Amino acid sequence: MILIKKIEVYDPQYIGAKDVFISNGKITLIDDNIETFSNKIKIIEGNGKKLIPGFIDNHVHITGGGGEGSFKTRVPEISLSKLIEGGITTVVGLLGTDSTTRNIENLVAKAKALKEEGISVYVHTGAYEYPSPTLTGSVKKDIVFIEEVIGVKIALSDHRSSSLSYDELARLASDVRIAGMLSGKAGIVVVHMGNGKKGLRLINEVIDETDIPIRTIRPTHVNRKKELLVESLEYAKKGGIIDLTCGIYDELSPRNVIKRAETLGIPLENITISSDGYGSWSRYDDNGNILEIGASSVNSLYEEFKSMVLDLGFDLEKALKFFTLNVSIALNIYPEKGIIKENSHADLLIVDNNLEIKTVIANGELMMDEGQLLKKGTYE
Template identity: 40%
Template sequence: MLLKNIDLYAPEHVGLTDLLILGGAIAAVEKGLDVKIPGLEVVDAEGLIAAPGIVDHHNHFGGAGGEGAFNFRTPPAQFSTFVKAGITTAVGLLGTDGFSRSLTELLAKARALDIEGLSTWMYTGSYQLPGPTITGKVGHDIAWIDKVIGCKIALSDHRSSHPAVETIRALVSEARVAGMLSGKAGVVCVHMGSEASGLEPLREAVKGTGVPLSQFMPTHTTRCPELLDDAVAWVKAGGVADITADEKTPGAVARYVAEGADLSHVCFSSDGNGSMPRFDAAGNFAGMGVGDPASILQAIGDCARAGDAPLEKIFAFASANPAVWLKLPGKGRLEKGFDADLMILDKDYRLRTLIGRGRVMMRDGEVLAKGTFEA
């Protein structure tokens, strides 16, 4: 496929150019491409925007939930859900339920989605420490299982194991070394709650060591004002922070910009397909919702309209930034040699076409690619 006259964000703003896709990868990006290949589809994309496909690095595609009772366990995600949301890469993980949920089942789902057309990775572990593993050891999961790039824990949350600092230090060190040996990030994804301890246990865990703050990926950092304050300070000190995309996202981005933080250290994710429990003032379960994978795409548009950050930085929050910090090869950028994962948007930031690994999965708003058991 040859896209002509597209306004390209790689995510840096390239401007009007042509983009050639061959064999699932980006073959060329330059103005005035004149390519003669039999059967090559040429698309006049004038008036449209191309941006990297979304890298949703926190998605419960195998199902999640369980707070409230067994009937609150969310089902596995369908492939077309990702297509509609502009997601071309997803990282799966367990959540609260490290008891009935299985990492082998999550791994099988990751492989199934990959066959269907979504690029996938996953975390070992869950909220609990010690948490579930596939091989019996976190480091072995990361080192020996291709899809596993790191470990999941929970912190400063009433559903966490409230681990000691020494336990966190040992875990992040194990994950880091396993990642070094296998060429992976070895990141510890940290579900953050709203308890007063905030991110401080993570700071204490690496204090006096050579382990960087960026070995952790704290999530849900807009959960409460105090946690956002802590996350801004964390990023300014060299850490990486994730924003679960929702209506608070534009305000959080504005805060990072105002504080002069390095925006390449900020990521978006959806918490898609995860349960969204609501608790009353006394901490009692009060109801349940389900995370929407399309929240990232919505947040991109909301942040663009708010105008507090350049559009190229906004696209990077959901593509290049997580791809870099999680060391996802070939992902997050639209340049020669990278996977042909891209969104084509109109000027109102509505998804018109989605291409994943060179395959057109949505065209002009119509979903063309569906999962094995989808009608």
């Protein structure tokens, strides 16, 4: 049991200085003053600090990405400490280009391992290629019967994709939506968007010409290219959910895109931000030859948040939603995640006035205290 005393609480809305009591992995009570009733309760003094929801990173290559420059470029698996240091208490794992030397079995196993180590983990079945690689032989069955699986990943407008047809995307989206309904999960198609000429054309055709709800298909990396971003903001304006990727700078950085979206009247609740952590980034020449390759960091998620507030002057409440509340609602895990509320999961960050992370609590367990990691992965 943990009692946090007199801390400024952002749920992500500011609700004042409160005491927050945690037990059995959940937020049990939020009040102006909670008396200590047992010496078994750990007391954390919150004076001069802020309490915010733990971050939800909805796009991480937990088993490692890469491999596009031969075997030596395969990115290693992520470790628990990297997520904790980044303030991430809930993560969504997925595959990328490589579903040949990596597979869904490995992805689900890694998700279960991270859950055993203390954080919350979901995954998407599938990968860039189509037909989608699965564990059960069926995307629909993966979502319905595998606890961690909440959707499917595919790729479009990318030279590494399988160039899905209209009928294939429509059928996949329909199957995923039904699977989500049957299992009570998000049931979404996460679409890696590349730099290709067709952009969102195929997605728009499926949404416009079928009865599939627009929120079923979720394009990500949409801030990688100006033309793609224009299409994507229009998609969000129509009610779709789009995901911005950290590590892209200048006018295409998530923080600048959100400022632009606000001026255009885009519903900001339709925008989420993710790190693409442990995925590879790469540059190719006009002939498709790889010029440069590297790996993304999950720390970019929290750094983007800090930059929004400290550099661009976003209100703390507004900035938090893109990493917490918006994501939990989009993933159908609200109100368990993404909010500080009685009976919600105790996934919390304590930060100072410079937004430096001091304490991380995941599922009610102290993972970091006063900047010191208390919990590491099994082999760290």
